[in-house]
Amino acid sequence: MDAIIENLPLFLRGFWGTLQLLIVSGIGAFIIGVIIAAMRISPVASLRAFATVYTELLRNIPLTLVLFFTANVLPYLDFKPGYMTLAMIGLTAYTSPFVAEAVRSGVNGVPVGQAEAARSIGLTFGQVLTLVVMPQALRMVVPPLINVFIALTKNTSVAGGFFVFELFQTAQQLTNLRGDRVVAILLGVAFFYLIITVPLGLIAGQVEKRVAVLR
């Protein structure tokens, strides 16, 4: 316990690093993911094809390779905005196809009758989307989206392997310093991850229950 308390500032700095990674790449991935999802269901064939290839490729590249690319290969190609920014770029790119898939499955989950009913009373395409389909789709998308962000929280730990100071890096440095207190330090780090993931999971469960009642 003392190993944690005397190193608390370091833990908090690591926690702050993880939070920064989570928030910035979470927002970035959400924006890009929604755009990709919109491209994926658009009537324009070339946009659809691009979105499909983008999702397929990025979902099948391991995160380690993505971050290796941003942290080692991009600086090699003379792009050097600092490791934190590079890791954020990598995490954003890696997470965006998962967001896109979650959003798309939400849109697909709206019963066809809804869109048909909307069209049959004469709503235009834009009205169908904004007034009928999207309000229902977004509500169903929230739980899977939260799950994507939980995964992102865990994935930020990989950035610690690529020169970013966050919780995993805290764990590595502290276990080097205090080899006699490894278990306590690692459980401390685990605790900080759970502070983020457990509430998110509870919210997801709560939202899921509400949606289930409505359907």
Added chain:
Amino acid sequence: MTMVLYDAPGPKARRRSLLISIVGAIAIAGGLAALIWALGAERVSANGAVQPGMWDGSRWDIFNDLAVWRSIGEGAAATLRMAAVAAVFALIIGVLFSFGRAARSRWVRIPVTIVLEFFRGMPVLLMMLFILLVFATGSYWAGVAALAVYNGAIIGEALRAGIQSLPKGQREAGLSIGLTVLQTRFMIEFPQAFRQMLPIILAQMVVLLKDTSLAYIVGYPELLRVGVNYLSNFFGNRYFFSLFFVVLVIYLAMNLLLSWVARFVARKTGPKAGKLIAAGVDDAGRIPGASGTRAITLPGAHGGTIDRRER
């Protein structure tokens, strides 16, 4: 779904759509071409020395050397070995977790649930570090154990959901013909749950294969470490990009292949294949009306089950 949102396009809309399509394709192709050109451009370093572009022959000539390919092959084999061993253990752990999670005694169920939630909420990387430092297993077994436990927890959760989704009668029937609780679980409930959850389990295997690359960070010599770090240290830094490119392509090929296998199996033996008669689902696996309402059912729509599903 998408087709329901708008009318079948008329000539004007088709032309417009084609136009946007072409403009989009040109923009995307232009972006790719610009990227490739930028990578191929010669670069001048700070001291004025000119370095060849990324596509220059001097950056790719090591791939004529068979020894390079042998090293890369060893790296790929190390990755696949870790994935295979971890997958077997993950399945075993998953089965155990699902039993614990669906146990009737509260004294088993609640602790197992807590442990499971803990494992699912942990970064795999942190688990690897924990096993590496606390049990001093070496990076290989640290990677295998962490991957097995983490994916086992997820597979266990999936299997439990599969068991829970079975009709109650299955279990009751098993018990009523005199099987013990454990026999019912193993012989009646489990095979059905497993088949129902096969797509999820296979999807998790893809995740597991991807996650073997995390062992790079704890120092296991897998594809990325051997292919990029070791080889570019040995042959020189100028091959860094080309080696990374090749490793990336190999990883992509492995994962895409496994994803496609997973999808193929999911199509063949999805939940609907587990039922005797898939009521209300046509033989292409769609719920009637899901692809737009059709007032008249065309004759012969129910023939040729296999080739229809092939599409």
